[in-house]
Amino acid sequence: MSVELIASAVALGMAALLLVWLSLVMAAAEGAVSRVTKSSLNNLVLGLQTDGELSQFSRMKRIDKVHRVQGLIVDRHATTGSCAFFRVLCNIMTGVLVSSMAGLLRLPVWADLVSGFVFSLLVAVISVKARPRFNGARKPLDIMLRHARAVALAVALTPFARPSKAERGGAGRDDDLSDDEELEKIQIEQGRVMVDQLVEAGAFDPEISEMLNSVLTLSTTLTREIMVPRTDMICIGQETPLASALKLFSRSGFSRIPVIGEDVDDLKGILYLKDVVKAIAFEPEAEDRVAGSMARKAVLVPESKPVDDLFHSMQRTRHHLAIVVDEYGGIAGLVTIEDAIEQIVGELEDEHDRIQHDEPQRIGEHTWKLPARTPIAELEDIFEIDIDEDDVDTVYGLLTKLLGSVPIVGSSAVTRGLKLTAADAAGRRKKIATIIVEPAGGPDQREKTEADGTGLDEAQA
The missing domain is CATH 3.30.465.10 (Uridine Diphospho-n-acetylenolpyruvylglucosamine Reductase; domain 3)
Incomplete structure (x- = not known):
């Protein structure tokens, strides 16, 4: 056997191994591209721009990688299709190259076919063990930054992988949603499916499943959906004496009541029952003081605020009641931290x-x-x-x-x-x-x- 044939066989073997590596890279990128968000990339650029330890050359090089990834996730469907195409093509070509290598070694035809089949089977086993898609889903940003050039080349070579508008509409894409909003919607649906699978497996009871599903929807539920509307608010005039305010607290059963001026939109603050009781208990003459003099500053939140952000904000600032304002600055209603909790645990009822x-x-x-x-x-x-x-x-x-x-x-x-x-x-x-x-x-x-x-x-x- 000549040296040229051996060298050719070795070159084909090296090419086959390179295609195996490229197949794993495409599989990892296929799992990562659907989980990288625009906000995470923007935050990364901001961090690189303010990192004083990096040289100008290193900073620009890394920012260039981020920009390349930003271009890839503009159309996730096209990028995913290109990665899938090259992954399948690489798997096919590895078998072809190994069969060709066996042919160069002048093995029988049946040996050529068997060698190609066995090597393809070995690559499939390696793909299952390596779980590249799982790694891509676990560390999507790292995977996309590391292999941005290879993925960009794959996208450039496969313009036919870009889905048409009709195909996107058939896939259930909502054109009114932004790219990140669509990604969040997909992730929520995946979370619900996972919760249902855990219930079917007996990991926890259906009540826990319902609570977990409620948690998944907190980010898509707006404050306006859980607030008490302004027509159902009990308010108190700023000139009302504290003695009368105490009676209103007792009759209404609330411990916090908004204080208003001429109308509900003329909000002066929030009157707390414990402040009124403390004042009257230690200063009997305080009964003649007006409600407006003891009102605390009200916390204002927009009606479009997601419930999960509202809950964390109220928990962090230790406020149990907030006034909801609409897009025009008017009072739309009020919301309590219990309203947010009810979105998770369900309606809170007492023995009455x-x-x-x-x-x-x-x-x-x-x-x-x-x-x-x-x-x-x-x-x-x-x-x-x-x-x-x-x-x-x-x-x-x-x-x-x-x-x-x-x-x-x-x-x-x-x-x-x-x-x-x-x-x-x-x-x-x-x-x-x-x-x-x-x-x-x-x-x-x-x-x-x-x-x-x-x-x-x-x-x-």
Whole structure:
């Protein structure tokens, strides 16, 4: 056998090994490209620009790598397709090269085929053991920076790997989402699938699964979705005496109430129950002080803030209540840290919440105790009257309409000869649970009793 043939066989063997390495690189990049975010690359550039230990040459060289990766993730679908194409091509070519090398050594034809097949099988085993995609998913940024040139060359040589707009739409891509938003959506879906798989495997019960799924959606849930709207806020006027404020605290069941001026948008701060109690307990004359003099500065959050950011912010600053503002700077509602927790653990109810689901109860000859959710039609049947209110459906809604504000315990109003009185509140938000209905003094008498010292048009559920 001539030296030339041996040299050619060795060259083919080296080329086959190089293709095996390139196949593993493409597989790792294929797993990494879908997990590198634009924000992480921007942060890396900022860090390199402010690193005083790097020379100008090293800094520019590393920043150039980052820019190359930024170009690759502009179209993740095209980059992933190019990596997949070259990975398959390399696997095919390794078998071809080994078969050719066996042919140069003048082995029988069957030996050429067997050698190519065995080497391809060996490469497949190595790929499984090395798990390049797993490594790419675990350290995506490092993988992409290390092999940016090879991946960029693969993308440049495979323009046909770029998917068409129709193919992207068929894959379920939302054109309204940015690239990073789409990536986050995909990762959340992958997390849900993983949680479901753990439940099926018996790793934990379905309740834990529901909590984990709730955690995954915190970043996509906005504050406006969990807040108490402004129409359900109980506020207190800044000129209200502390004695009246203490009564409002007691009747509403809240420990923090917004202080306002002329209207809800004229926010002055937050009044704390413990501040009022402390002032009155040690200074009896403090009862004549006004609520505005003791209001603390309110924490404002935008209604578009994700719930996970809201929760961490309130936890870090140790604030349990924040005022939500809309895009125009107006008051949209309020939110508490318990509202964020409920997104994870579900609705928080206490031992009194069951009365909200009870049946109407007769407590006197002409007096009934009705759950707040009782339909008006049922109230009409009990007292054999026609209330004729089309814009509200429940007894609670009727009382709210008559009062012009959200009722608190003790609030009452009269309509069609019936007196409706808010009896008690239940739940974490202290929403009225039961309403006492009884005959009033006159058939069409109508009156309204407001909370002591509030003089408000808004209330808080």
